[in-house]
Amino acid sequence: LTALPTQLFAGCKALVRVDCSGMEALEAFGSDVFAGCTALEEVSFGPAGLPNVHTIGAGFGRGSGLVAIDFTSFTNLRTIGSHFLAACARLQRAEMDGLAALERVDGGAFTGSSP
Numbered sequence: 001l002t003a004l005p006t007q008l009f010a011g012c013k014a015l016v017r018v019d020c021s022g023m024e025a026l027e028a029f030g031s032d033v034f035a036g037c038t039a040l041e042e043v044s045f046g047p048a049g050l051p052n053v054h055t056i057g058a059g060f061g062r063g064s065g066l067v068a069i070d071f072t073s074f075t076n077l078r079t080i081g082s083h084f085l086a087a088c089a090r091l092q093r094a095e096m097d098g099l100a101a102l103e104r105v106d107g108g109a110f111t112g113s114s115p
Contacts, residue, residue, distance in 0.1 A: 006030035006057065012037050021046025031057035031081060040064045041090075049073020058106065060084040070095040082106035088113040 002025055009015055015037045020026070021044065034040055043066070053074050058081030061069070066088050071077065072095050080102070085094060091113045 002026060003028040004030055004033050007032045007035070009033060009037055009040075010035045013039060015040050017041065018043045019046070020044065020050060021048075023050060024048055025052060026050050027052050028055040029053065029057055029060055032059040032062065033057065034064050034066075035059045035062040037061075037064045041067050043069055045070070045073055049075075051075045053077055054101075055079045056081060056084055058082045058084065059086070061088060063087040066091050068093040068095075072096070072098050074099060076101050078103045080105045080109060083108045083111060085109060085113055086111040090114065 010032045016039050054076050062083050067090050078101050086108050
């Protein structure tokens, strides 16, 4: 599996945690993968992280219940789509240090999210 499809879990109201450990071959998250997952608090990427991911599609976690998320292992991330964590009212922390390959963050990435 090299990409999670668009809207894979979108609207899953009972989804609380997702563990992506062991998905080191993953290269991309489609748009709106976790959009509208209002109970979703955590997406973890395991100790090895996801160093091959180069794209996070628009609306990745838009309107989800995410509280914190850590993207520091995404060392090859180049593109973050629009509204990727928009309207995440409970978001307290998004770790994004060390994203040296990042070239583009489309508009509205954190619109309507907590500081």
